[in-house]
Amino acid sequence: EVQLVESGGGLVKPGGSLRLSCAASGFTFSSYSINWVRQAPGKGLEWVSSISSSSSYIYYADSVKGRFTISRDNAKNSLYLQMNSLRAEDTAVYYCARAPYSSGPSDYWGQGTLVTVSS
Amino acid sequence: QSALTQPASVSGSPGQSITISCTGTSSDVGGYNYVSWYQQHPGKAPKLMIYDVSKRPSGVSNRFSGSKSGNTASLTISGLQAEDEADYYCSSYTSSSTWVFGGGTKLTVL
Numbered sequence: 001e002v003q004l005v006e007s008g009g010g011l012v013k014p015g016g017s018l019r020l021s022c023a024a025s026g027f028t029f030s031s032y033s034i035n036w037v038r039q040a041p042g043k044g045l046e047w048v049s050s051i052s053s054s055s056s057y058i059y060y061a062d063s064v065k066g067r068f069t070i071s072r073d074n075a076k077n078s079l080y081l082q083m084n085s086l087r088a089e090d091t092a093v094y095y096c097a098r099a100p101y102s103s104g105p106s107d108y109w110g111q112g113t114l115v116t117v118s119s
Numbered sequence: 120q121s122a123l124t125q126p127a128s129v130s131g132s133p134g135q136s137i138t139i140s141c142t143g144t145s146s147d148v149g150g151y152n153y154v155s156w157y158q159q160h161p162g163k164a165p166k167l168m169i170y171d172v173s174k175r176p177s178g179v180s181n182r183f184s185g186s187k188s189g190n191t192a193s194l195t196i197s198g199l200q201a202e203d204e205a206d207y208y209c210s211s212y213t214s215s216s217t218w219v220f221g222g223g224t225k226l227t228v229l
Binding site for chain 2: 046047050062103106110112
């Protein structure tokens with residue numbers, strides 16, 4: 001069974017940092033691109049970042065470029081999102097989702113982890 | 120990258136058909152056949168319903184179908200059922216190798 005489990009969310013002050021993790025199981029992690037998608041409370045989905053299977057291609061939304069860093073460890077079947085200089089508008093549930101290829105759809109999603117940026 | 124445009128809400132009675140539109144530009148919806156549709160029930164993670172404009176993942180009912188004309192993609196749900204009531208989001212790959220979502224459409228089954 002394909003599983004993606006996010007962790008690392010929590011309450012952080014504006015300007016602070018947080019590192020999210022996504023643990024994958026049930027599929028060959030190293031063969032898939034992975035996306036981070038977030039959803040602010042009561043709002044719609046927003047794509048945040050993507051990383052290709054071998055980390056060769058990495059992309060960010062303009063809203064997080066220069067502040068967030070995506071990475072993966074295929075040996076540990078894990079994906080990470082380092083979030084620095086956090087702002088109130090980064091408050092959201094963060095989902096990791098796998099994609100069969102860089103331009104492919106997000107076919108399996110985790111249950112999400114909530115990040116709250118507040119003083 | 121601006122969000123794709125979806126109607127905020129649509130509604131229909133059980134058994135009826137509804138269509139949700141998703142309008143973008145030639146840099147996203149119109150330029151690629153990489154449009155996806157996601158269903159999201161309250162408090163749940165999104166679920167892929169349609170990908171590559173009109174393909175259905177295994178396990179998704181054939182009551183769900185997708186199409187595209189120019190810069191506008193559409194999701195049609197036929198034979199509406201109570202469990203179809205949810206939020207629906209379109210998404211498209213873009214010329215910047217990024218993804219953009221629509222604002223979401225709340226489907227109410229009357």
